Amino acid sequence: MSSKQLNMVQAINSTLDLLMAENDSIILLGEDIGKDGGVFRVTEGLQAKFGSERVMDTPLVELGIVGMAIGMALSGLRPVPEIQFQDFIYTAFDQLVNQAAKMRYRSGGEYHVPMVLRTPYGGGIRGGLYHSQSGEAYFAHTAGLTVLSPSNPYDAKGLLISAMKYNDPVMFLEPKRLYRSIKSEVPDEKYSIPIGKASMVHEGNDMTFITYGSMVPTVMNTVTKHSIDADVIDLRTIMPYDGETILNSVKKTGKAIIVHEAPRTLGMGAEISAFLSERAVEYLSAPILRVCGPDIPFPYRLEEYYLPNEERILKAINRIQEFR
Amino acid sequence: MDEKELFVKAYKAMALSRALDRKIVMSQRQGRVGFYTPTIGQEALQIGLSMTLEKEDIIYEYYRDVPFMLHRGVPPAAIIDQVMGNSSDSEKGRQMPSHYSSKEFHFMSVQSPVAANLPPATGAAYEIKYRKKKNIVVATFGDGSTSTPDFHAAMNMAAVYDLPLVFLCENNRWAISLPIEKQTRVEIWKKAEAYGMRGIKVDGNDLFAMYEAAKKEVETVRKERKPVLIEAVSYRIGPHSTSDDPNKYRTAEITDGSEKDPLIIAEKGMIERNYLTKEEIEKIKTDSKETIDRIFDEREKIPAPKPESIFTDVYEKPNWIIEEEKGEIL
Numbered sequence: 309m310s311s312k313q314l315n316m317v318q319a320i321n322s323t324l325d326l327l328m329a330e331n332d333s334i335i336l337l338g339e340d341i342g343k344d345g346g347v348f349r350v351t352e353g354l355q356a357k358f359g360s361e362r363v364m365d366t367p368l369v370e371l372g373i374v375g376m377a378i379g380m381a382l383s384g385l386r387p388v389p390e391i392q393f394q395d396f397i398y399t400a401f402d403q404l405v406n407q408a409a410k411m412r413y414r415s416g417g418e419y420h421v422p423m424v425l426r427t428p429y430g431g432g433i434r435g436g437l438y439h440s441q442s443g444e445a446y447f448a449h450t451a452g453l454t455v456l457s458p459s460n461p462y463d464a465k466g467l468l469i470s471a472m473k474y475n476d477p478v479m480f481l482e483p484k485r486l487y488r489s490i491k492s493e494v495p496d497e498k499y500s501i502p503i504g505k506a507s508m509v510h511e512g513n514d515m516t517f518i519t520y521g522s523m524v525p526t527v528m529n530t531v532t533k534h535s536i537d538a539d540v541i542d543l544r545t546i547m548p549y550d551g552e553t554i555l556n557s558v559k560k561t562g563k564a565i566i567v568h569e570a571p572r573t574l575g576m577g578a579e580i581s582a583f584l585s586e587r588a589v590e591y592l593s594a595p596i597l598r599v600c601g602p603d604i605p606f607p608y609r610l611e612e613y614y615l616p617n618e619e620r621i622l623k624a625i626n627r628i629q630e631f632r
Numbered sequence: 633m634d635e636k637e638l639f640v641k642a643y644k645a646m647a648l649s650r651a652l653d654r655k656i657v658m659s660q661r662q663g664r665v666g667f668y669t670p671t672i673g674q675e676a677l678q679i680g681l682s683m684t685l686e687k688e689d690i691i692y693e694y695y696r697d698v699p700f701m702l703h704r705g706v707p708p709a710a711i712i713d714q715v716m717g718n719s720s721d722s723e724k725g726r727q728m729p730s731h732y733s734s735k736e737f738h739f740m741s742v743q744s745p746v747a748a749n750l751p752p753a754t755g756a757a758y759e760i761k762y763r764k765k766k767n768i769v770v771a772t773f774g775d776g777s778t779s780t781p782d783f784h785a786a787m788n789m790a791a792v793y794d795l796p797l798v799f800l801c802e803n804n805r806w807a808i809s810l811p812i813e814k815q816t817r818v819e820i821w822k823k824a825e826a827y828g829m830r831g832i833k834v835d836g837n838d839l840f841a842m843y844e845a846a847k848k849e850v851e852t853v854r855k856e857r858k859p860v861l862i863e864a865v866s867y868r869i870g871p872h873s874t875s876d877d878p879n880k881y882r883t884a885e886i887t888d889g890s891e892k893d894p895l896i897i898a899e900k901g902m903i904e905r906n907y908l909t910k911e912e913i914e915k916i917k918t919d920s921k922e923t924i925d926r927i928f929d930e931r932e933k934i935p936a937p938k939p940e941s942i943f944t945d946v947y948e949k950p951n952w953i954i955e956e957e958k959g960e961i962l
């Protein structure tokens with residue numbers, strides 16, 4: 309079994325390459341994804357290899373990209389639209405929320421939309437208000453959408469392969485801050501990571517961290533550096549999140565800290581916290597804590613104050629440890 | 633102002649803008665600036681229009697409009713402050729470089745999602761109409777931006793409500809890697825007709841041609857209180873942004889000193905019309921460079937905004953949630 313050290317950009321690129329080679333239903337469409345190879349180079353070389361009919365440099369219209377992809381999917385193709393930055397998805401929101409998400413339901417199951425929408429999201433690259441947003445809660449709040457976010461190259465490949473086999477619209481959110489900052493050993497062949505299954509990336513007894521995407525390395529670094537005896541759960545699937553894994557862990561530790569970059573109010577932390585209070589309140593020995601982005605737009609020059617970091621996670625750890 | 637003074641002022645703004653552009657691009661390479669979208673090549677079309685405007689006119693500009701801003705009086709220091717995101721920046725360091733704002737000079741705050749400035753520009757023009765004011769609105773955008781739903785919505789609303797609004801499409805022939813031929817099957821100025829609006833095309837590299845065309849169109853908008861679409865054709869001489877590598881998708885179509893460079897065209901015209909001599913032009917260029925170098929060094933020393941600044945202006949009055957989060961973070 310051969311494998312390679314890849315970063316997330318390379319892992320996604322090579323996975324698309326692999327899948328496209330064996331399935332001519334797969335069509336990539338988006339802005340600057342062809343000749344230019346994508347502004348983050350995720351689709352580099354794919355147009356040269358598969359042609360401009362399969363890797364489409366579209367006009368500048370997110371509404372058109374998503375709408376067109378939905379129609380392709382309804383007709384049996386496997387479109388992979390790219391939105392250059394998640395921040396620019398909002399003119400396509402109607403297509404996502406009212407078309408893609410509701411198609412199966414409204415047609416009584418006769419129609420469905422197998423589409424994997426890829427988009428980089430999150431901050432940490434000094435992108436300011438419009439190149440940093442984490443909008444996963446909007447999508448998770450929309451019945452009919454499935455929301456994934458890998459935290460490392462290995463998971464990116466396995467999740468993308470599952471998403472491409474899935475028969476409902478998937479939001480594949482790529483934490484752009486991690487695009488090139490971490491590498492993992494990625495097998496050359498295909499493997500899949502099931503949708504809806506979290507990954508236990510660190511095991512311990514004192515508390516449970518629930519996180520995903522760009523915050524996984526931040527939490528892991530803090531936990532290992534300070535030898536915290538904690539479970540760290542990387543959700544991988546944001547919607548439908550893995551309730552069972554979360555519940556089992558929190559029943560064991562009695563303490564939960566949810567960490568995400570997106571704003572706190574009505575973010576995934578709110579949902580998971582409600583889920584835990586409904587089902588595990590008798591196991592809890594401390595309040596459920598959230599370490600999140602604040603409820604403000606994402607700033608430019610001072611972005612480090614926005615992003616949850618080691619210091620803020622430690623504060624939460626100290627607070628939760630006061631409860632026995 | 634007579635014609636000569638008008639054009640000397642315009643040329644000076646072009647030269648200053650070019651010097652500023654060079655300086656910021658160079659500083660970005662040196663790691664002194666985070667990001668930037670160059671304006672080189674779009675000076676004449678912006679300034680040619682700006683020459684015909686009044687102080688009270690309102691501009692819904694986009695991220696490449698530094699020449700426009702300088703010509704209307706925004707000091708270069710304000711542009712540099714924004715690019716640095718320092719504590720003197722009127723936007724308080726919140727926006728990425730190239731997302732300027734100047735309420736004093738009636739420039740709206742720039743957003744990233746392209747063409748999103750256009751629908752609000754119709755609202756501003758409607759207010760003018762409703763209040764029976766005399767001023768007009770100008771909204772600018774690139775060629776790629778004409779593919780958006782925002783463009784369609786704004787063009788239609790402006791025409792339906794007979795709004796005093798100048799749409800300036802700065803057609804630099806590229807939208808990052810996509811050439812205009814792949815963006816649209818029809819020339820941009822022709823789209824106006826489909827909305828029931830006047831549309832014209834002009835050589836945006838030629839300050840004099842741009843001025844003549846803009847003068848006529850702006851006068852018509854002022855008089856008839858109806859919108860117009862001006863397609864000013866230029867060329868994006870530089871990369872899309874400092875993060876972009878055009879070698880991936882285009883071969884250089886313009887080399888330095890090309891006859892398409894608006895600055896060189898303007899210089900020729902200024903000399904031909906006896907508005908400036910070669911020596912005066914050289915002096916303006918040297919002065920511009922010195923001015924920009926001096927101001928840049930000075931502004932670079934200004935510190936970042938205070939951390940607590942990121943928590944204000946979300947609402948008029950801060951709410952308890954934000955206050956609590958601020959307490960946890962700082």
Ligand SMILES: Cc1ncc(C[n+]2csc(CCOP(=O)(O)OP(=O)(O)O)c2C)c(N)n1
Nearest residue numbers: 339396744745746774775776777806807808
């Ligand atoms: C809605 C939206 N989608 C994508 C982007 C990313 N993007 C930034 S500029 C740009 C190209 C814009 O081209 P054009 O309108 O011609 O303006 P130019 O940059 O050439 O001046 C793109 C795709 C964006 N800013 N907004």
Ligand SMILES: [Mg+2]
Nearest residue numbers: 774775806807
């Ligand atoms: Mg353009």
